[in-house]
Amino acid sequence: MRVAQLQKVERILICGGTGCMSSGSVKVMDALKAELAARQLGQIEVVMTGCHGFCEQGPLVIMEPQGVFYRRVQVEDISELVQSHIIEGNILERLLYQDPGNQQRAITYRDVPFYAKQQREVLHNCGHIDPENIQEYIAAGGYQALEKVLREYTPQQVIEDVKKSGLRGRGGGGFPTGLKWEFTSKAPGEKKYVVCNADEGDPGAFMDRSVLEGDPHAVLEGMLICGYAIGADEGYIYVRAEYPLAIKRLKVAIAQAEAAGYLGDNILGSNFSFRIKIKAGAGAFVCGEETALLNSIEGERGMPRPRPPFPAVKGLWGKPTNINNVETFANVPLIFRKGADWYAAIGTEKSKGTKVFAMTGKVNNTGLVEVPMGITMRQIIFDIGGGIRDGKKFKAVQIGGPSGGCLPESLLDLPIDYDSLIAAGAMMGSGGLVIMDETTCMVDLARFFLNFTQKESCGKCTPCREGTKRMLEILQRICAGEGREGDIETLERLARVIKSTSLCGLGQTAPNPVLSTLRYFRDEYEAHIREKRCPAGVCSNLLTYYIDAEKCIGCGLCKKNCPVGAISGNTKEAHVIDPAKCIKCGVCMSKCKFGAVGRK
Structure with a gap:
């Protein structure tokens, strides 16, 4: 061509x-x-x-x-x-x-549909500049926002513009960023801190990691502007040690920013001084919760603190502390370079700007996408993601990670914003999207996510430590074909108690995958319990393998490969599976070349 x-x-x-x-x-x-x-x-x-x-x-x-x-x-x-x-x-x-x-x-x-239908604002530098060269960041408009803020704005004016932009925290809760900054700014005390939460622990999530790896200076610039606004002179980036490339590029970026006068004392000739340190976390999921994160920075075990007092009043080492995640800070330079009004014009009335999602699962185009708030899930999955793999049917999308919820096909046209997702029984979370097709068992999926959160529970509070364990035991029984009447009601009752009494966000949101699958896929739970059947054909204890006599030519491949000798039959005659001996490994189905082996 x-x-x-x-x-x-x-x-x-x-x-x-x-x-x-x-x-x-x-x-x-x-x-x-x-x-x-x-x-x-x-x-x-x-x-x-x-x-x-x-x-x-x-x-x-x-x-x-x-x-x-x-x-x-x-x-x-x-x-x-x-x-x-x-x-x-x-x-x-x-x-x-x-x-x-x-x-x-x-x-x-630009001709690829995956890119053509995105609005890459936070990711505008990712993939286009050398993240280890500060000059390329500056040439792309980097640090212009910081210079403008130090030259033209008072700290309170910075906060007012962030409030005017409508930026909400991208770490999960969606709390208004400007309001959070204002609380910390007004908190009594001369020493204050800025903390960047880069402890991205959701399975399948890589939004923050990709921003840190591809545009680390944008995060530093956002933290600098925050420090100026709230009166802080020191910041920490808490990033999990499993992100060695992100840590490496952050270290390079910090050293370059210090050498160029964007970090250190009297930045750009002003009376504002600010320094940033990196704290590598050990990978505990609970440390994504802000108070557990603060404990970890201080060298303590990563366990949540009771609130109030909130970190804005009493945070790192007892000092007022503002905590935002990577994507939130990366949005800040855009607001001051292009204007709060420009930013507020993107998205919906209550959810402004764009959102970065990590799209994984049974979708053709997996990867990192950035879209305006208010876009529908259908547009993300089918227009950008290219639809479901292998021509299979869409079944559900898990949004918000282990603490999020599963949305069915009937909600594909739901606008993606904070409030709509909460109303639907899910949450924005940090931005993980796991796409599922018709072969996914929703009960097994709920078991998978609850198993993750139960193992990651710090154990400090009884509702999360014991409640999630009891819920997991019930789900394991149901998937094993041992579910009984009343299990669904017990799950719902436990979920309500755990949500209302757990100490931190991990426990408060842990039941979400169970509640959302019960809300939209209750029939699958009932089929497991009452009919001892897994509609998706996933839970092996609920499956029965058989051989279609009309399709079987008696080649013997299934019999030869069965590890427990559960198949009998003579050459050129239809074979039979003994259900009492069958361990439901599926080898016979994978070896059959004629589609004679089935399961139900």
């Missing part, structure tokens, strides 16, 4: 997010640099960027300035790619993204 206006390549971007790096993007970059040097094309700049979002298609390579988008590039493709695109001026068609719906190939990343 040749493009008449194919521009001379000046810069090649290679996705350096964790996903693409695990797929080999570092080796791709090394091979590309070597190939360019061998062909005397060393003047072309090769840049390792942060996450570009389309994790499903990595490693990603983008030719600038035109933005030609190559996906799943491997080391063995490099020589042909350089020859075709750079030397001959031809697009290497086989490495372009092909839409599975209309089979059209996208030349630039």
Whole structure:
């Protein structure tokens, strides 16, 4: 494929997010640099960027300035790619993204439906700049907001603009950010702290990690503006140790910001001083709760504190402390660079701006997406996500992580905002989206998430420690085919008690997956309990394997591979499965070439 206006390549971007790096993007970059040097094309700049979002298609390579988008590039493709695109001026068609719906190939990343229907504001630098080069951040408008704030705003004016923007905390609860800053600002005491919560522990969530890896200076700038507004001179970023690349790039960014005068004493010639430290967490999910996080920074066991007093009054080392998550801080520079009115014009009446989601599960296009508040789940899953894999039917989406809820097909057109999700029995959370198809058992899913939160409970309060354990035991019984009448009512009663009496947010939200699946998929619970049947065919104790005599040709493959000798039959005659011996491993179904083995 040749493009008449194919521009001379000046810069090649290679996705350096964790996903693409695990797929080999570092080796791709090394091979590309070597190939360019061998062909005397060393003047072309090769840049390792942060996450570009389309994790499903990595490693990603983008030719600038035109933005030609190559996906799943491997080391063995490099020589042909350089020859075709750079030397001959031809697009290497086989490495372009092909839409599975209309089979059209996208030349630039802007042509890919995954990107075309997003509104990338927080992620505008991710995938486009070198996160370890402060000059690239500055060239993209970085630190302009801080300079503007220090030159033109009083601390109270900063807070008023954040309130005017309508920004709400992106960590889960959705509390108004400006109001939170104001509480800390007005709290008595000369020493105050800013804390960035980067303890992203939800299964399948990688929003904060990707921002830290791809645009760390945006988070630093947001923390600086917050520090100026509330009167703090010191900040901490609490990031889990399982994010080594994020920690590495944060350390580089902090050192560069200090060298450039954006961190330290008398920043940019003002009387404002601010320093930032990194605290690596040990990976306890409960440390995502802000008071447990503060205990961990102080060197104590990560367990929540009773509230009040709230951290805004008595936080880190007993001093007033403002805590926001990574995405919240990354939004702040946008508000002051583009204006509070501009920001408030995005989204809905009560949920302003955009939201970053990590989309995983049974969807064609997994990855990191950013969309305006108010978009529907259908638009995210089918327009951006490309629909359900293998042509299967959509069943549900888990939003908000282990503390969130499951929404059914009937709510696909629900607008995504804080209040609508709460009303539907879910929550925004930090932004994890797990997509499920018809093969997902909703009872088993509720068991999975409750098992996670039960293990992650710090054990400090009885409702969470004991209540989630009792709920989990009931779910395990139901999935094992031992459910009994009254189990559903017991689950609902326990859930209400745990939600209303637990000490912190982990316990208060732990029952959500159970309550939401009971609300929308109660029939599956009833089928497990009353009919001893798993409609999705997942819970092995509730399955019965059989052989269709009309389809079976008696080849003996199933009999030969059965690990317990549960199958009998002569060659060229229909075989039979003995249900008393069958351990329901599914080997017979996977080995049968004629579709004769079924389960019910």
